[in-house]
Amino acid sequence: MPMGTFDFYANVLIPALNHGLWISVKIIVPSSLLGIAIGILVGAGRALGNAWLTRVLNAYVALFRGTPLVVQLMMWFYGLPSLSLWLEKNFGPGAAPVADLFRLSPYAASVIAFAMCSGAYQSEYIRGALLSIKRGQFLAALSLGFTKSQAFWSVTLPVALRRALPGCGNEIVYLIKYSSLAMLVTMNELTGETKAIASLYFRHLECYLLTALYYLALVTLATVFLRRLEKALSVPGERID
Amino acid sequence: MRTPSSPPPPGPLLNVVGVSKSLGGKLLLDRVSLSLNRGELKVLIGPSGGGKSTLLQCIHFLLAPDEGDVFLDGVSAREMGKKNIRSFRQEIGMIFQDFNLFDHLSAQNNVAIALRRVKKIPKKEALERARLELRRVGLSGKEELYPAQLSGGQKQRVSIARALAMDPKIMLLDEPTSALDPELIGEVLNVIQDLSEGGMTMLMVTHQVGFASHLTEEILFMENGRITESGPPALLLGEASRSRTYEFCSKFMEISGRDPAAARPSSK
Ligand SMILES: Nc1ncnc2c1ncn2[C@@H]1O[C@H](COP(=O)(O)OP(=O)(O)O)[C@@H](O)[C@H]1O
Numbered sequence: 155m156p157m158g159t160f161d162f163y164a165n166v167l168i169p170a171l172n173h174g175l176w177i178s179v180k181i182i183v184p185s186s187l188l189g190i191a192i193g194i195l196v197g198a199g200r201a202l203g204n205a206w207l208t209r210v211l212n213a214y215v216a217l218f219r220g221t222p223l224v225v226q227l228m229m230w231f232y233g234l235p236s237l238s239l240w241l242e243k244n245f246g247p248g249a250a251p252v253a254d255l256f257r258l259s260p261y262a263a264s265v266i267a268f269a270m271c272s273g274a275y276q277s278e279y280i281r282g283a284l285l286s287i288k289r290g291q292f293l294a295a296l297s298l299g300f301t302k303s304q305a306f307w308s309v310t311l312p313v314a315l316r317r318a319l320p321g322c323g324n325e326i327v328y329l330i331k332y333s334s335l336a337m338l339v340t341m342n343e344l345t346g347e348t349k350a351i352a353s354l355y356f357r358h359l360e361c362y363l364l365t366a367l368y369y370l371a372l373v374t375l376a377t378v379f380l381r382r383l384e385k386a387l388s389v390p391g392e393r394i395d
Numbered sequence: 396m397r398t399p400s401s402p403p404p405p406g407p408l409l410n411v412v413g414v415s416k417s418l419g420g421k422l423l424l425d426r427v428s429l430s431l432n433r434g435e436l437k438v439l440i441g442p443s444g445g446g447k448s449t450l451l452q453c454i455h456f457l458l459a460p461d462e463g464d465v466f467l468d469g470v471s472a473r474e475m476g477k478k479n480i481r482s483f484r485q486e487i488g489m490i491f492q493d494f495n496l497f498d499h500l501s502a503q504n505n506v507a508i509a510l511r512r513v514k515k516i517p518k519k520e521a522l523e524r525a526r527l528e529l530r531r532v533g534l535s536g537k538e539e540l541y542p543a544q545l546s547g548g549q550k551q552r553v554s555i556a557r558a559l560a561m562d563p564k565i566m567l568l569d570e571p572t573s574a575l576d577p578e579l580i581g582e583v584l585n586v587i588q589d590l591s592e593g594g595m596t597m598l599m600v601t602h603q604v605g606f607a608s609h610l611t612e613e614i615l616f617m618e619n620g621r622i623t624e625s626g627p628p629a630l631l632l633g634e635a636s637r638s639r640t641y642e643f644c645s646k647f648m649e650i651s652g653r654d655p656a657a658a659r660p661s662s663k
């Protein structure tokens with residue numbers, strides 16, 4: 155099937171990449187938002203929780219930072235269903251509702267894997283920022299009659315989030331790039347699409363070069379957006395490092 | 396709680412009774428008692444590490460005392476329990492050595508936020524009240540500035556405005572001028588003097604002995620978690636008193652080259 159270069163780009167590669175891009179965005183956006191939410195909760199728990207909670211959360215972070223993301227992704231998608239089989243074998247059909255929970259779709263497995271891993275990293279930034287805030291502002295809020303949770307939400311957290319933002323932004327940039335791993339669990343996202351087209355038409359160089367440009371554009375867009383956000387949230391008179 | 400219309404009960408406005416506190420196995424406060432009448436200003440001085448800040452935090456129940464109790468207008472803090480202690484706290488304004496302004500809020504919002512969150516006052520009213528309080532401490536025109544854009548003296552005045560906006564019955568001031576450059580101390584002391592002359596009840600930790608001795612009827616000297624001496628400044632600061640207070644004050648007055656009894660509050 156001979157095909158002109160223009161035809162190949164216009165009718166094959168670009169439509170496929172655009173489709174893949176859309177899937178990638180559908181993975182990246184929810185997993186980065188979930189990652190931030192997990193990061194805030196886990197980071198706050200680690201910075202302010204009791205010894206017991208801190209230990210549990212530290213273990214989560216150590217586990218997810220200390221193992222390759224590919225391995226985690228494989229566990230979520232291929233590993234968990236074995237657990238379902240085991241449950242059904244040992245507890246009969248009654249266990250089916252629980253067992254079914256462990257059979258994740260490729261999409262769910264990707265989002266969960268990325269969010270859990272990203273959350274572990276995000277919690278590091280949030281925790282560091284929370285610890286860097288002097289206890290004085292919290293104390294001042296209590297002295298004015300704030301409850302502890304009011305003081306946390308309206309004083310400590312807004313200051314901490316501003317400080318954590320550059321680090322959290324970096325983590326989102328990483329997430330954009332490692333979202334390409336989703337192709338390993340059969341997702342036809344940007345990299346998955348590229349691989350299929352490249353091997354079908356045997357035009358690897360062009361395909362991967364163009365894909366690289368797509369990622370570069372995504373990362374640039376995210377970076378610009380995060381810069382703007384930092385600027386909009388920056389407090390006059392404070393240094394922006 | 397009492398209704399605002401009923402007359403204030405007799406007796407001191409603030410009564411601290413036998414307050415003890417240990418932290419990390421160390422006894423920081425050892426059965427401290429003191430009382431302040433309405434409109435009175437008392438000064439707490441003493442060597443660093445003596446427990447002054449701990450005492451103020453215990454009076455405010457930011458730190459719960461191990462023993463003893465604090466009565467404000469006859470109301471026991473202990474009997475308020477954990478749930479209602481916040482309404483007790485609202486009636487006590489606290490000023491910290493390093494201001495503790497909310498970094499992410501403008502001067503006006505620093506004052507308004509507690510009105511909104513704690514007193515549930517609508518935003519517009521809260522901002523208006525904040526503007527008035529800032530004017531009271533001489534900061535008209537600085538409403539939109541953030542803490543990082545203010546001088547130390549201005550920051551401390553914002554923190555005073557923030558406390559005043561809650562209509563406290565009494566103010567606790569923990570070394571309000573210790574973190575300030577010398578040329579900025581006067582503006583803060585002036586505000587404190589105005590408040591005192593306006594009838595505000597205050598307990599103030601300070602090393603500005605000269606300033607304090609002109610405003611206060613009584614100096615309390617605190618050391619090793621205990622109030623060991625108390626009395627009118629003329630008595631305690633007189634050389635003839637042979638007091639620990641005199642000894643302590645003259646030591647660091649030598650450094651600043653002033654005689655404890657001579658320094659006057661800055662004139663305006
Ligand atoms: N959380 C704490 N745990 C143990 N010791 C403390 C704690 N907070 C303060 N201290 C100790 O209490 C003593 C009194 O401190 P503080 O009340 O700040 O004194 P002052 O204000 O008179 O300088 C100091 O020796 C200080 O180290």
Ligand SMILES: [Mg+2]
Nearest residue numbers: 447448449569
């Ligand atoms: Mg102190």
